[in-house]
Amino acid sequence: MHGPLALVLFAASALAGPAIEQRQATLSLDEFIAQERRIAVAGVLANIGPDGASAQNASRGVVIAGPGIVNPDYRYTWTRDSAMTIHAINEEFFVGNASLQSTIEDYIYAEAIRQTVNTPLGDLYPWGTGLGEPKYQINLTRFHGVWGRPQPDGPALRAITLMGYIDYLLDNGGMAQAKRIIWPIVVNDLLFVAQYWSIISYDLWEEVAGNSFFTIQSMHHSLVEGAHMATRLGYTCPQCESQAPQVACFLANNFWNETGQHVLANINTPEGFSRSGIDSNFLLGAAENFDIDAPCDNAYYQPCSSRILASHKAYVDSFREIYPINAGRPANGAVATGRYPEDTYYGGNPWYICTLNAAEVLYDAAAQFRRQGQLTIDSTSLPFFQQLYPSAAVGTYNAPSGWWQRHSWGWSRWGEKTWGKPSWWGPGRGYGRGRNGNQRGSAFTDILASMTTYADGFVSVVREYTPANGSYSEQYNRTTGEMLSAYDLTWSLAAFVTMTQRRNGQYPASWGLRDVAPLPSSCNTAGAGPQNYAPAIEAGAPPVDMSCTVQITFRVNATTTFGTNIYISGNISDLGNWAPDYEPMTPPSYPIWEAIVEAPPNTVVSYAYVQQNPANYTFEVGNRTITTPDCGNGRVQLSTLDAIRGPGTVITENYCNPDVTRCW
Ligand SMILES: *[C@@H]1O[C@H](CO)[C@@H](O)[C@H](O)[C@H]1NC(C)=O
Numbered sequence: 090m091h092g093p094l095a096l097v098l099f100a101a102s103a104l105a106g107p108a109i110e111q112r113q114a115t116l117s118l119d120e121f122i123a124q125e126r127r128i129a130v131a132g133v134l135a136n137i138g139p140d141g142a143s144a145q146n147a148s149r150g151v152v153i154a155g156p157g158i159v160n161p162d163y164r165y166t167w168t169r170d171s172a173m174t175i176h177a178i179n180e181e182f183f184v185g186n187a188s189l190q191s192t193i194e195d196y197i198y199a200e201a202i203r204q205t206v207n208t209p210l211g212d213l214y215p216w217g218t219g220l221g222e223p224k225y226q227i228n229l230t231r232f233h234g235v236w237g238r239p240q241p242d243g244p245a246l247r248a249i250t251l252m253g254y255i256d257y258l259l260d261n262g263g264m265a266q267a268k269r270i271i272w273p274i275v276v277n278d279l280l281f282v283a284q285y286w287s288i289i290s291y292d293l294w295e296e297v298a299g300n301s302f303f304t305i306q307s308m309h310h311s312l313v314e315g316a317h318m319a320t321r322l323g324y325t326c327p328q329c330e331s332q333a334p335q336v337a338c339f340l341a342n343n344f345w346n347e348t349g350q351h352v353l354a355n356i357n358t359p360e361g362f363s364r365s366g367i368d369s370n371f372l373l374g375a376a377e378n379f380d381i382d383a384p385c386d387n388a389y390y391q392p393c394s395s396r397i398l399a400s401h402k403a404y405v406d407s408f409r410e411i412y413p414i415n416a417g418r419p420a421n422g423a424v425a426t427g428r429y430p431e432d433t434y435y436g437g438n439p440w441y442i443c444t445l446n447a448a449e450v451l452y453d454a455a456a457q458f459r460r461q462g463q464l465t466i467d468s469t470s471l472p473f474f475q476q477l478y479p480s481a482a483v484g485t486y487n488a489p490s491g492w493w494q495r496h497s498w499g500w501s502r503w504g505e506k507t508w509g510k511p512s513w514w515g516p517g518r519g520y521g522r523g524r525n526g527n528q529r530g531s532a533f534t535d536i537l538a539s540m541t542t543y544a545d546g547f548v549s550v551v552r553e554y555t556p557a558n559g560s561y562s563e564q565y566n567r568t569t570g571e572m573l574s575a576y577d578l579t580w581s582l583a584a585f586v587t588m589t590q591r592r593n594g595q596y597p598a599s600w601g602l603r604d605v606a607p608l609p610s611s612c613n614t615a616g617a618g619p620q621n622y623a624p625a626i627e628a629g630a631p632p633v634d635m636s637c638t639v640q641i642t643f644r645v646n647a648t649t650t651f652g653t654n655i656y657i658s659g660n661i662s663d664l665g666n667w668a669p670d671y672e673p674m675t676p677p678s679y680p681i682w683e684a685i686v687e688a689p690p691n692t693v694v695s696y697a698y699v700q701q702n703p704a705n706y707t708f709e710v711g712n713r714t715i716t717t718p719d720c721g722n723g724r725v726q727l728s729t730l731d732a733i734r735g736p737g738t739v740i741t742e743n744y745c746n747p748d749v750t751r752c753w
């Protein structure tokens with residue numbers, strides 16, 4: 090039985106007037122959060138096929154981004170959102186909601202299939218390029234629209250989520266299932282990351298081409314955990330072992346703006362890209378890749394690192410003035426926050442995901458300090474700490490003595506709770522000042538308490554803009570706080586769930602950051618080279634065509650105006666057999682548009698570029714040809730660099746190819 094029932098029942102009672110009043114006015118923050126967590130879990134489940142009430146026609150295990158089809162159309166499924174959502178569901182399952190296991194297993198099935206879909210970036214076999222596709226139809230078929238491709242955070246995040254579940258299985262007698270069903274999916278993702286981690290790609294907001302902090306940090310996490318997990322399963326992942334230190338090196342050396350004292354969200358961006366670089370990208374990265382046992386040093390950008398805390402301040406401050414709903418809030422308190430200050434999507438508004446992550450990262454950081462029993466403030470993090478605790482100074486604050494406490498199951502640090510223990514502490518217990526006589530008056534505990542209070546402030550801001558039924562959209566209006574854009578957004582609801590888990594002291598298992606080797610002395614971005622990809626048949630993947638193909642990267646120089654895009658069309662199946670709108674191109678280095686296709690060997694391929702206008706598809710005049718060679722070792726790659734020609738055939742009306750997305 091899935092969630093919609095619970096949601097409907099709760100929503101029905103919450104919609105009644107007095108209940109709204111009560112939720113807004115009389116519930117404590119703890120009570121509000123406990124209620125909202127149930128609503129959020131149920132809301133997430135409503136957006137998962139095949140049984141979710143809002144996920145009609147979605148295939149089994151498919152997480153839809155949202156049920157709305159206008160403003161904007163989110164009835165699609167993204168690899169990234171799905172992985173992050175099931176990451177949250179995994180942890181709800183681990184803390185005892187046994188009924189969620191079938192949802193997780195449905196997700197595994199869906200992802201085995203998703204890996205094999207023929208995409209505008211190619212396929213799983215032989216190059217793995219298809220795994221970089223961000224977006225699919227909800228029945229797990231190809232999405233043909235022009236989009237920001239590739240987005241290689243998807244495979245990294247999916248591997249992380251699946252390994253989280255493998256970790257559970259290994260503790261619960263599931264070794265065989267882990268090896269036979271799940272690991273083959275994870276292996277494809279890890280190999281993809283090892284091969285392609287440094288490529289120019291689009292960020293999590295699908296807007297900026299370059300290398301994105303969130304993506305690189307998630308990739309590093311996947312490779313480190315992949316190497317450990319392989320060992321636990323009795324395998325090895327040499328590609329994980331060779332590439333993880335290189336990704337770490339890249340992460341450590343490229344994403345810090347020393348002048349601005351904040352993380353730079355995107356680097357290697359196109360000429361003319363001019364944002365401050367302050368972007369919630371870093372918050373989502375630090376939260377998703379949080380490791381409770383990790384060190385705080387800056388190289389890894391964990392929540393407790395000085396660089397993440399300084400970035401938190403720069404990020405939050407960047408929204409204080411620009412959103413009218415923040416007027417009148419204390420200068421050192423929590424405010425509504427969005428993706429990045431320059432955002433203009435729907436007018437540029439606060440996002441629930443982002444404000445919730447502003448809280449989550451602080452709960453994470455406090456937990457790491459608590460786990461370590463000490464907190465070091467340096468000149469980078471000093472401004473962050475001083476806004477919360479004016480007498481904060483550079484130096485190390487130690488936990489008071491008497492820090493350890495005894496439970497029926499063993500010892501833990503004071504105030505810390507971990508999931509999976511028999512004497513799980515409920516919400517609202519444990520944190521706080523002076524519960525234990527010898528904590529009273531300690532600067533260490535006072536600083537942590539002020540961080541937690543500050544974090545709670547962001548949750549309170551979200552609470553102010555929580556609708557009666559508790560179901561979050563994507564954004565809330567910068568002036569009025571009204572919900573905007575994409576109602577019942579799965580990712581917003583999942584972000585509430587993970588925030589709650591961290592606030593309640595539930596942490597995902599460590600992914601091994603504490604034990605990584607020191608950074609290499611010189612970095613290398615070459616990647617691990619071509620890998621062998623194969624469908625995860627036992628998990629439900631269909632067998633894919635493994636005949637030998639030649640990879641062609643088509644590139645064309647085409648200047649376009651707003652609302653026009655470029656497709657490529659031609660006489661092989663990956664070029665849509667002359668359909669004008671089958672194979673979209675992407676402009677990571679505009680005005681050069683690119684598309685990757687797989688062509689049969691020893692073939693003359695006829696092709697032409699097509700401009701997609703608001704009301705027609707205009708073929709360039711004349712056809713071009715490229716001839717593929719013998720397949721050789723199956724690793725043959727060709728590329729073109731063409732200049733688009735003037736208009737030829739125009740397709741305007743009555744065009745309807747059953748294989749494509751548009752008909753007139
Ligand atoms: C546990 O999961 C079920 C769905 O399987 C859901 O209906 C229920 O609300 C969840 N319980 C909590 C406390 O979130």
Ligand SMILES: *[C@@H]1O[C@H](CO)[C@@H](O)[C@H](O)[C@H]1NC(C)=O
Nearest residue numbers: 143144145146147156158164
């Ligand atoms: C689901 O599919 C059926 C049959 O194609 C269609 O009639 C219905 O409108 C679809 N539902 C949604 C929500 O798209």
Ligand SMILES: *[C@@H]1O[C@H](CO)[C@@H](O)[C@H](O)[C@H]1NC(C)=O
Nearest residue numbers: 226227228229230747749750
């Ligand atoms: C999958 O969904 C797309 C978009 O709704 C639709 O055009 C296509 O026919 C469906 N494919 C299958 C095999 O059901």
Ligand SMILES: *[C@@H]1O[C@H](CO)[C@@H](O)[C@H](O)[C@H]1NC(C)=O
Nearest residue numbers: 346348349350353364365366
């Ligand atoms: C770094 O920060 C400074 C100060 O905020 C800003 O002027 C500069 O543009 C930033 N650099 C980059 C590369 O974004």
Ligand SMILES: *[C@@H]1O[C@H](CO)[C@@H](O)[C@H](O)[C@H]1NC(C)=O
Nearest residue numbers: 435436437566567568569573
């Ligand atoms: C936000 O609210 C203001 C004031 O009502 C309105 O003018 C504006 O259009 C709203 N923004 C969006 C994106 O709807």
Ligand SMILES: *[C@@H]1O[C@H](CO)[C@@H](O)[C@H](O)[C@H]1NC(C)=O
Nearest residue numbers: 100556557558559560576577
């Ligand atoms: C909750 O209410 C909003 C309007 O405030 C609506 O758009 C949304 O669909 C509702 N969600 C649910 C699950 O009832």
Ligand SMILES: *[C@@H]1O[C@H](CO)[C@@H](O)[C@H](O)[C@H]1NC(C)=O
Nearest residue numbers: 645646647648680681730732
């Ligand atoms: C693309 O075309 C423009 C206009 O013809 C030209 O100025 C530019 O150099 C071309 N770029 C490349 C990379 O060929």
Ligand SMILES: *[C@@H]1O[C@H](CO)[C@@H](O)[C@H](O)[C@H]1NC(C)=O
Nearest residue numbers: 660661692693694695696714
């Ligand atoms: C594509 O068209 C060219 C030119 O007409 C032809 O020589 C070639 O055989 C065709 N290729 C395929 C795969 O049909």
Ligand SMILES: *[C@@H]1O[C@H](CO)[C@@H](O)[C@H](O)[C@H]1NC(C)=O
Nearest residue numbers: 702703704705706707739741
């Ligand atoms: C196709 O669309 C473009 C841009 O909207 C327009 O300039 C052109 O005239 C159209 N062509 C035809 C034949 O309708």
Ligand SMILES: *[C@@H]1O[C@H](CO)[C@@H](O)[C@H](O)[C@H]1NC(C)=O
Nearest residue numbers: 660667695697710711712713
């Ligand atoms: C290009 O190929 C298409 C599809 O075969 C054909 O209809 C068209 O006549 C060709 N155009 C030229 C200029 O050869």
